[in-house]
Structure formats: structure tokens, C-alpha cells
Amino acid sequence: MIPEAIQRFISAFSRLPSMGPRQAGRLAFFLTSLDKATREELERALHVLGTMDRCGECFFVKQQDAAACSICSDRTRTEAVLAIVEKETDLLTFEKMGAFRGKYLVLGKLAERGILEPAQKLRLEHLKQTIRKRDALLEELIIALNPNSIGDFTADFIAREFKDLAKKITRLGRGIPTGGEIEFADDATLAHAFERRS
Amino acid sequence: MIPEAIQRFISAFSRLPSMGPRQAGRLAFFLTSLDKATREELERALHVLGTMDRCGECFFVKQQDAAACSICSDRTRTEAVLAIVEKETDLLTFEKMGAFRGKYLVLGKLAERGILEPAQKLRLEHLKQTIRKRDALLEELIIALNPNSIGDFTADFIAREFKDLAKKITRLGRGIPTGGEIEFADDATLAHAFERRS
Known part of the structure; x- marks a missing residue:
């Protein structure tokens, strides 16, 4: 009954914190109503999170290619x-x-x-x-x-x-x-x- | 101060319904802590929503390549x-x-x-x-x-x-x-x- 793409979105996103199946469902339908450009912007924003890494000193996030996070590398x-x-x-x-x-x-x-x-x-x-x-x-x-x-x-x-x-x-x-x-x-x-x- | 990828995620996702900058920020940090496979599953789930369209009869969602939604095309x-x-x-x-x-x-x-x-x-x-x-x-x-x-x-x-x-x-x-x-x-x-x- 629920289209497969919606179902798939709900089962993936409802595992995130403070996001139940209901909220994920509402979000899915909202996203289908967005124009292509806006949806692709969200996709890219999600994708670039993959370029983040964890700072080996303080364990805050850092850019994958940086030696340390912006705080640990701040000499001041x-x-x-x-x-x-x-x-x-x-x-x-x-x-x-x-x-x-x-x-x-x-x-x-x-x-x-x-x-x-x-x-x-x-x-x-x-x-x-x-x-x-x-x-x-x-x-x-x-x-x-x-x-x-x-x-x-x-x-x-x-x-x-x-x-x-x-x-x-x-x-x-x-x-x-x-x-x-x-x-x-x-x-x-x-x-x-x-x-x-x- | 906030890494650019996180900032970008927050500004994109905080525009979604029932998602403020705070929740988007928490979500961003949570997502960076996920393994690659899980994050890619979320990316794909978001992406396939782009294959959804609106049914021309009832205006529910439908697969892009289907003539009508699963309800409108149900002869029973x-x-x-x-x-x-x-x-x-x-x-x-x-x-x-x-x-x-x-x-x-x-x-x-x-x-x-x-x-x-x-x-x-x-x-x-x-x-x-x-x-x-x-x-x-x-x-x-x-x-x-x-x-x-x-x-x-x-x-x-x-x-x-x-x-x-x-x-x-x-x-x-x-x-x-x-x-x-x-x-x-x-x-x-x-x-x-x-x-x-x-």
C-alpha cells in the first residue's frame, strides 16, 4: 500500500534519534513535494557529512583531510x-x-x-x-x-x-x-x- | 567554528518541517558518528524519493513510471x-x-x-x-x-x-x-x- 520508496525512507530514517516512523513518514511526503533542486541540496548536504572525521585529540568532528579539528589546531x-x-x-x-x-x-x-x-x-x-x-x-x-x-x-x-x-x-x-x-x-x-x- | 559540512547540513535540513537548527545540529553530529554503510543507506533512501511523482487523479504519491497510484489503479x-x-x-x-x-x-x-x-x-x-x-x-x-x-x-x-x-x-x-x-x-x-x- 505505501509506495516502496516511501517505505524505504521511513525504515531508514526512523532509526535516527528523535525521529519515529510517524515523523519520518510525514517528512517523506514533504520531501516528495519539494522541487528537484531543493531535494538535491539535501542529498548533497547529507553526502558531505561523509567527509567528516573525528579529531584524534579532542574527538570533536574534523575535516577528513585535516590533521586535527579547528579548535585543537588553533594556536591562540x-x-x-x-x-x-x-x-x-x-x-x-x-x-x-x-x-x-x-x-x-x-x-x-x-x-x-x-x-x-x-x-x-x-x-x-x-x-x-x-x-x-x-x-x-x-x-x-x-x-x-x-x-x-x-x-x-x-x-x-x-x-x-x-x-x-x-x-x-x-x-x-x-x-x-x-x-x-x-x-x-x-x-x-x-x-x-x-x-x-x- | 562549526565545520562547514555541519553548517551546510544544518542550514539545509533546518528548513524541513518540525526540524529546527538545534535538532538539525544534533542530527548532523549523530550522522557523522554512523558507519559509512548506514549513512549511504540514508543517502539512497533520500535519493529514491526523487523517483516519486503525484497521481493525476487523487494526488497521492505514485511511482514516476506508473500511470496512476496504487489506489487509483486498484480495480477492486x-x-x-x-x-x-x-x-x-x-x-x-x-x-x-x-x-x-x-x-x-x-x-x-x-x-x-x-x-x-x-x-x-x-x-x-x-x-x-x-x-x-x-x-x-x-x-x-x-x-x-x-x-x-x-x-x-x-x-x-x-x-x-x-x-x-x-x-x-x-x-x-x-x-x-x-x-x-x-x-x-x-x-x-x-x-x-x-x-x-x-
């Missing part, structure tokens, strides 16, 4: 401060803020059970080796994981692992979001904000 | 009953139900202002011509639009336009959804259910 950034983030999009959010001029380690999406995957442990191990090869410890290691139970659990683990490799290990401040209202803060947020008053 | 379906639906996905939902063995007209997404676009008027006009060319009126025209103000407004308009072309013009029943609870029905739904009690 300091190696002495490093932020561990979960996702590439977290890194981009940091970059948009603009105040951070150190390096990163992208850890990769944390599993819901809070146990690091072998690939994630390897990334941390790689960072340890890199620091050990230098003459100096990190001035500061910022563990910038989400402030929830899995993020906290993982941050505790990382802090223990790196305690001899950084002079200072910090986490992001917690409290009431700027522009937020005390009245609407949940208990945990308010308790953190109260504790960290200054 | 009756021409005497026709359902007007808004979207292709509405048609598929009807087909999944299985009880309907007539034909369709896909009208296309209704504008929020409730005014039919020229292309939609042409589709209705095409259907009128098709019925006029036959010896007989439609036995039944089912106007299967969503039960909201724009759907109702459009259904009223269509009912007037087709009043001389169908023996019976019907709309979908309204009431409390099967499995739903009276307590949670909103006023309009309960009023409809009460009015249409039987």
Missing part, C-alpha cells in the same frame, strides 16, 4: 585549561558563549545507566597520556557535564581519575538560571543556589 | 464512494483501518487562515470534472478533514461545492474516543457526543 587557545563535555553540541554552546579559550574533550553521549563505555574510557585514557607527556599539569580541568544524577556520577568518577593531573578540578556553577524566578525553582536547584550563595 | 475499489483527506498520512491512516474500499482525493495541507490555495481549488475542480464525465453521481462523498475550525470551515465549503455531484455527503463521526473517559472530554467533544447519541 591555551592547552593549560581543558573542558570535558558530553556532546559536540555542548561544545558548540560553549563556543557560542565565547568566554572559554581552552581545549576540550568530547566524551560522547552518556549511557542512561551511568556507566562509561569502553570507547569513552579510551578517550579519557588518551587525555591522561597527553597530559602526562607534557612537562606541566593542567592548570584547570572543567568537568562540564549536565547537572543531573548521571552527569554528577560521571563527574565524580572523572574527578577521581584526574586528581593527580590537574591543579584544579571544577564543575559548572549551579543555581537559579539568569532571568529565572525563585518561585519556580525546584527544590534541588534552590538548595544548590542557597548553598553556593556568595 | 469502488469509484462510487470517495473520501477527501487533507494529507497523505491521513490517507495511510484510513488504509490502515482497512474498512474503506473507495477512492480518495488528497487536498494538501490546509493553510492556517482556512483559505484554499489555488492548487487545492484545482484539485477539487479536477474531481468535479471527473464525476461530471461519468454517467452517475457519487454514492457518497466523505469529507474526512480534521474536526477543528479550519477543517470544519473547509468541509462546509466543499459540501456546498459538491452538493449536486453526490447523493450523500458525510463527515466523520464526532464523540468521545474509544477507550476515552467522559470525565476528561472537553466541552465541545461532549456536546458533539451528546448531540449525536444513538
Whole structure:
């Protein structure tokens, strides 16, 4: 009943995150209604993602033919401060803020059970080796994981692992979001904000 | 800062329905983490959508090389009953139900202002011509639009336009959804259910 091309699109695209069969179906019909040029632009945009690779230092994406990603190869950034983030999009959010001029380690999406995957442990191990090869410890290691139970659990683990490799290990401040209202803060947020008053 | 291939993907895909720049960004990074074979499968699935065309009778999608869509070319379906639906996905939902063995007209997404676009008027006009060319009126025209103000407004308009072309013009029943609870029905739904009690 459903045309084969549509069916094929749905089964391929509904495996993507935050895309169920319903959304994939709607998308398929929308795409058939587009003109050829627009659809080909989407095809090409999808295709060129294949030219991306992973940076061997920070594990952010990089161009396949580049030695390292644009951040790791930026000499104006300091190696002495490093932020561990979960996702590439977290890194981009940091970059948009603009105040951070150190390096990163992208850890990769944390599993819901809070146990690091072998690939994630390897990334941390790689960072340890890199620091050990230098003459100096990190001035500061910022563990910038989400402030929830899995993020906290993982941050505790990382802090223990790196305690001899950084002079200072910090986490992001917690409290009431700027522009937020005390009245609407949940208990945990308010308790953190109260504790960290200054 | 954002690699060009990622940026290009975001700007192309964030124009799709229910896909903002944030979701497109997350999708882009997810796609770079896929193996080549999976990514190529997605590329091909997107590409073959280009082989789809629109059926000249009901305006559902059809294979480019087919004369009509699989429904219009199905001789076991009756021409005497026709359902007007808004979207292709509405048609598929009807087909999944299985009880309907007539034909369709896909009208296309209704504008929020409730005014039919020229292309939609042409589709209705095409259907009128098709019925006029036959010896007989439609036995039944089912106007299967969503039960909201724009759907109702459009259904009223269509009912007037087709009043001389169908023996019976019907709309979908309204009431409390099967499995739903009276307590949670909103006023309009309960009023409809009460009015249409039987």
C-alpha cells in the first residue's frame, strides 16, 4: 500500500534519534513535494557529512583531510585549561558563549545507566597520556557535564581519575538560571543556589 | 567554528518541517558518528524519493513510471464512494483501518487562515470534472478533514461545492474516543457526543 520508496525512507530514517516512523513518514511526503533542486541540496548536504572525521585529540568532528579539528589546531587557545563535555553540541554552546579559550574533550553521549563505555574510557585514557607527556599539569580541568544524577556520577568518577593531573578540578556553577524566578525553582536547584550563595 | 559540512547540513535540513537548527545540529553530529554503510543507506533512501511523482487523479504519491497510484489503479475499489483527506498520512491512516474500499482525493495541507490555495481549488475542480464525465453521481462523498475550525470551515465549503455531484455527503463521526473517559472530554467533544447519541 505505501509506495516502496516511501517505505524505504521511513525504515531508514526512523532509526535516527528523535525521529519515529510517524515523523519520518510525514517528512517523506514533504520531501516528495519539494522541487528537484531543493531535494538535491539535501542529498548533497547529507553526502558531505561523509567527509567528516573525528579529531584524534579532542574527538570533536574534523575535516577528513585535516590533521586535527579547528579548535585543537588553533594556536591562540591555551592547552593549560581543558573542558570535558558530553556532546559536540555542548561544545558548540560553549563556543557560542565565547568566554572559554581552552581545549576540550568530547566524551560522547552518556549511557542512561551511568556507566562509561569502553570507547569513552579510551578517550579519557588518551587525555591522561597527553597530559602526562607534557612537562606541566593542567592548570584547570572543567568537568562540564549536565547537572543531573548521571552527569554528577560521571563527574565524580572523572574527578577521581584526574586528581593527580590537574591543579584544579571544577564543575559548572549551579543555581537559579539568569532571568529565572525563585518561585519556580525546584527544590534541588534552590538548595544548590542557597548553598553556593556568595 | 562549526565545520562547514555541519553548517551546510544544518542550514539545509533546518528548513524541513518540525526540524529546527538545534535538532538539525544534533542530527548532523549523530550522522557523522554512523558507519559509512548506514549513512549511504540514508543517502539512497533520500535519493529514491526523487523517483516519486503525484497521481493525476487523487494526488497521492505514485511511482514516476506508473500511470496512476496504487489506489487509483486498484480495480477492486469502488469509484462510487470517495473520501477527501487533507494529507497523505491521513490517507495511510484510513488504509490502515482497512474498512474503506473507495477512492480518495488528497487536498494538501490546509493553510492556517482556512483559505484554499489555488492548487487545492484545482484539485477539487479536477474531481468535479471527473464525476461530471461519468454517467452517475457519487454514492457518497466523505469529507474526512480534521474536526477543528479550519477543517470544519473547509468541509462546509466543499459540501456546498459538491452538493449536486453526490447523493450523500458525510463527515466523520464526532464523540468521545474509544477507550476515552467522559470525565476528561472537553466541552465541545461532549456536546458533539451528546448531540449525536444513538
